[in-house]
Structures are given as structure tokens and as C-alpha cells.
Amino acid sequence: MATNMIKSKIIFVLMLFQYPYVKSAQSGFTTTKLSPQPLWNSTHTDKLRQDLLLNYDKFARPSQHFNATQVRLGMSIKHIEVNELKSSLTVYCWLRLVWNDEKLKWNPEEYGNLSVLHLAEHEVWQPDIYLYNGATTTAINHFGNTHCLAYPSGEILWVPPAQFTVLCRLNLRYWPFDTQKCYLKFGSWTYSGDQLDITNYNNNSEVELELLIDNSEWKITKAEQKIVSTYYECCQEPYPDFTVYLTLERISPSYSSIIVTPAFVVIILTMLNFWLPPQAGEKIVINGTAALIICLFMLYFTQKLPAMGTHTPLIVLFYTSSLYIVSFSMLGSVVVITLSRTKHSNTLPWIVKQTLSGKLGKYLGLGVYIQQTKMTSHRVTAEEMRDHQVTDFDDGNSSEEHHIIRPSSSTKPCMQQDWVLLAAAIDRISFIFYTLLFSILAIVYAL
Structure with missing residues (x-):
């Protein structure tokens, strides 16, 4: 009996101690349920x-x-x-x-x-x-x-x-x-x-x-x-x-001055090479300069353009073809200089000389070289006539006159001038050929 009374008192005391906590919990729950008043006024944008x-x-x-x-x-x-x-x-x-x-x-x-x-x-x-x-x-x-x-x-x-x-x-x-x-x-x-x-x-x-x-x-x-x-x-x-x-x-206006203009310069240098005197060593210098310009631009194209398997730019093909042309032009210049400077022991074939001295030579603009050849030929003929020595040998047993003609070495200038005429003719023919070749390249690569 006493034990039950003691348990009832303990339970009552515990309930008294728990009441404030339950009250605070209930009040806290009620507080969280109602939203607190914010520190600022919400706008319509916030609500939306x-x-x-x-x-x-x-x-x-x-x-x-x-x-x-x-x-x-x-x-x-x-x-x-x-x-x-x-x-x-x-x-x-x-x-x-x-x-x-x-x-x-x-x-x-x-x-x-x-x-x-x-x-x-x-x-x-x-x-x-x-x-x-x-x-x-x-x-x-x-x-x-x-x-x-x-x-x-x-x-x-x-x-x-x-x-x-x-x-x-x-x-x-x-x-x-x-x-x-x-x-x-x-x-x-x-x-x-x-x-x-x-x-x-x-x-x-x-x-x-x-x-x-x-x-x-x-x-x-x-x-x-x-x-x-x-x-x-x-x-x-x-x-x-x-x-x-x-x-x-x-x-492309800037490219016209950077790329197209040097192409014309290369063409002009190559063409001027054929109008220099056949003996001029400047032919090699001009061709070498043109080849150097082309090589520099090929390096420029390598840096500027991608390595493409197809659709190679026409301007690159033009410069490549020009490099081949300049190389052959240099080879022709070496042949012309060799013909005009070498001392030949044989005369120029008669049919070649007659052809170059005729209308073909005039059409090729070889009038100066033809005139020099004729003047040299006339001068050499006069000198030969003066240098001919006629000697009479009177033998007791014979009354015949023997005329001994000693050939003169003055015929060599005439022979050399004929070869210069041939070298100049090669230059003129090459000029016509390369002019046509550059024209064809310009037309093909411009289309």
C-alpha cells in the first residue's frame, strides 16, 4: 500500500517537471506553423x-x-x-x-x-x-x-x-x-x-x-x-x-600588291634577259634574281596556305611553272654566252648564215648584228687582198709564173661575228617562245 503511494507521488512530481517542456514544445510548434514576418517587404516579383x-x-x-x-x-x-x-x-x-x-x-x-x-x-x-x-x-x-x-x-x-x-x-x-x-x-x-x-x-x-x-x-x-x-x-x-x-x-587588294605584282616582275626580268647582248654575263645574274624571288614566295605560300591534297592554288602553280621557265631560261643563257664568247675553229654553216641574214633576221630584230657581220666581212676581204703576197719564180727551164697566196688570220673576226649572230637569233627566238609560254600560263591560271 505504502509502495503504491510512493510510486504515485513520483509520477506526479515527474509530470509537474515535464509540463513546462510540453508547453514550450507546443508553443514552438505553433510558432513554426505560422510563418515569421520577414525583415523586408516582398515584391510582386518575389511572390511570382x-x-x-x-x-x-x-x-x-x-x-x-x-x-x-x-x-x-x-x-x-x-x-x-x-x-x-x-x-x-x-x-x-x-x-x-x-x-x-x-x-x-x-x-x-x-x-x-x-x-x-x-x-x-x-x-x-x-x-x-x-x-x-x-x-x-x-x-x-x-x-x-x-x-x-x-x-x-x-x-x-x-x-x-x-x-x-x-x-x-x-x-x-x-x-x-x-x-x-x-x-x-x-x-x-x-x-x-x-x-x-x-x-x-x-x-x-x-x-x-x-x-x-x-x-x-x-x-x-x-x-x-x-x-x-x-x-x-x-x-x-x-x-x-x-x-x-x-x-x-x-x-584581295592587298594580295594584289604582295603576290601578283612580283609575278609580273619575274616575267619582265625573264623577258629582258633575252634582249641583252649575247656576250653579257648579266644574263645569269638576272635569271638568278628571278629564281630567288620565286623561291622566297614559295616559302611564303608554305607558311600561309595549308598542305592540301586537292585544290592547289593556281597562283602556286603559276610560281612553280615560272621557276621551271626561269631555270630553262638560265640554261639557254649559258648556251648563248658560250656560243658568243668561244673562239670557234669552224665557220657558221652557209645556209644558216644566209637564213639569218635574210628576212628572218630582220623579223627577229637582228639588223645590228647583220650589219656588223657584213662590215666585218668587207673589212676582212680588203685586208686579205692587201695581205696576199704574189711571188714570181723565174726558173731557167720554165717561164711559168707561180702565184703563192698566204691565207691571213684576219678571217677569224668574221667567223666569230657569225656565231654572235647565231647566239642573238637564239635569244630572239627564245623571247618569242617564252612570251607565248607566259601568256598561256596567265590565261590558264586566270580561268
Whole structure:
């Protein structure tokens, strides 16, 4: 009996001690249930963001699975860069994306007539638009981290600055007067056309170029944008893409002074070589200078142009052919100098001399050399007549006169002048031949 009384007292005392804790716990529960008054006054934007994004899933497409989300794409190009060594094109632009998010609709009257809401790009669902022909694998980083604009109708506008580097098949055959055609192909990476439909932003076939900053080497002559739907063998549904076609023309006045002008200098030096006197040793110097100029430009082309298996630039082929021509011209100069300077023991064949002294020689501009040959021939003939010694031998047994003529060495100048005439004729014929050859090369490599 006494034991039960003691237990009852202990339980009563414990209940007295627990009562304050239970009271405080109940009061604490009541306090947490009622939201505390914030230290600042929340705006309509805060309330709208909380209501829209509280349970928002940015990884779920904001349409029913049987409805397609329409995304309108547009582009405004700011600047371009072409890298011939990597066969790539870099485009700096502003990309414009507009789509409708049914989960981000609100009534402006309930939020102080708030008509636009700024949201970070990582807070809302975004279409997975990628550059299909990108030169790098990190295509997702091409878009800048800019905010999106949300409207009460659920329309989302996102205009991120972007930098796209695409692979472009460059044809440098007509470098530096070439025109290149490249394209940028955008599309969804995971959604088909039944889930994400891509359309043109302003239904215009031309790309906006109002913000374009001129490039010092290239200019855009044509910029088109098209929507193309492709059906692959693996799937029955279409896959639309947004493709921008660019036609680029190289600005080449500077190349004309750097590359084309020296080509004319090489041609002139090679042609002047044939109008020097046949004995002039400067022929070798001029040809060597022309060959050195060509070799320097070949090294320049090696640094400037990529090593291409196809479409070798015509200007490179022209310089290569010119190097061969200058080499053969130097070989011809050596032959001409050798003919004109060597002391020959044989006379020039009569038929060759008669041909060069006739109309052919006049047509070749050999009048001076023909006149010198005739003057030398007349002078040598007179000297021979004076140098002829006639001696009479009177023998007792015979009355006949024997005339002994001693040949003079003065016939050698006449013989040497004939060979000079032949060397000059070779120069003139070579001039005509190389003029035709350079003309053919200029016509072929200019087309």
C-alpha cells in the first residue's frame, strides 16, 4: 500500500517537471506553423517567382508528351573569322530562341500587372539546340549565360551571345581571289520533330546583318537561313534543323600588291634577259634574281596556305611553272654566252648564215648584228687582198709564173661575228617562245 503511494507521488512530481517542456514544445510548434514576418517587404516579383518555380522541373518538357513544343530560331551575325590552316569558320552572333512554356503562365492582375519576368537560364527548361557541324565538342558552352524573359502568356525569349566554330570545306584553288561557302546547322540533339518543332523566327530567308562588324579580309556577300526536315533510316519521325548558309568573298587588294605584282616582275626580268647582248654575263645574274624571288614566295605560300591534297592554288602553280621557265631560261643563257664568247675553229654553216641574214633576221630584230657581220666581212676581204703576197719564180727551164697566196688570220673576226649572230637569233627566238609560254600560263591560271 505504502509502495503504491510512493510510486504515485513520483509520477506526479515527474509530470509537474515535464509540463513546462510540453508547453514550450507546443508553443514552438505553433510558432513554426505560422510563418515569421520577414525583415523586408516582398515584391510582386518575389511572390511570382515563388509561385512559378516552387515545384518547377526544368528537366521536363513544358508540354504534354503528345504535343510538340514549337521553337522559333533566328540569328544576328556580328563578326566572322576564317582559318585556312584548320579549314574552319568562327561566327560571333546573337542567337534568338522563342518558345512557349505552359508551366510559366500567370495573371498579371494578381501580381501588380507584372508583364515580364527575368529568369536565369539555368532556372527554366531550355530546348537542347546544338550545332551539328561544330568544330569542337563543347557545343553547350557556346551560349552565353544570359537571362530569359518570361511573359504572362508563357512565351519565353532567350537571346544569348554565342560563338560558333564550324568545319568548312575550303576551296583555295583561286586563292587569293576565292569565294567560300560555309553553313551552320542547328537542331535538337534528343527530340524529334514530333516533340520539338523548329521554325524560322521572323519567316525571313535572310540572316540579320545590321550588327555586323566588317572583317579586314572577308565580306559576307550572301546570308540565307532555311528550315529543313530530314528523315533518317533509323526513325520514322522527321528531325528539323535550322541551317544558315554563308557566302564569303575574300578582300584581295592587298594580295594584289604582295603576290601578283612580283609575278609580273619575274616575267619582265625573264623577258629582258633575252634582249641583252649575247656576250653579257648579266644574263645569269638576272635569271638568278628571278629564281630567288620565286623561291622566297614559295616559302611564303608554305607558311600561309595549308598542305592540301586537292585544290592547289593556281597562283602556286603559276610560281612553280615560272621557276621551271626561269631555270630553262638560265640554261639557254649559258648556251648563248658560250656560243658568243668561244673562239670557234669552224665557220657558221652557209645556209644558216644566209637564213639569218635574210628576212628572218630582220623579223627577229637582228639588223645590228647583220650589219656588223657584213662590215666585218668587207673589212676582212680588203685586208686579205692587201695581205696576199704574189711571188714570181723565174726558173731557167720554165717561164711559168707561180702565184703563192698566204691565207691571213684576219678571217677569224668574221667567223666569230657569225656565231654572235647565231647566239642573238637564239635569244630572239627564245623571247618569242617564252612570251607565248607566259601568256598561256596567265590565261590558264586566270580561268
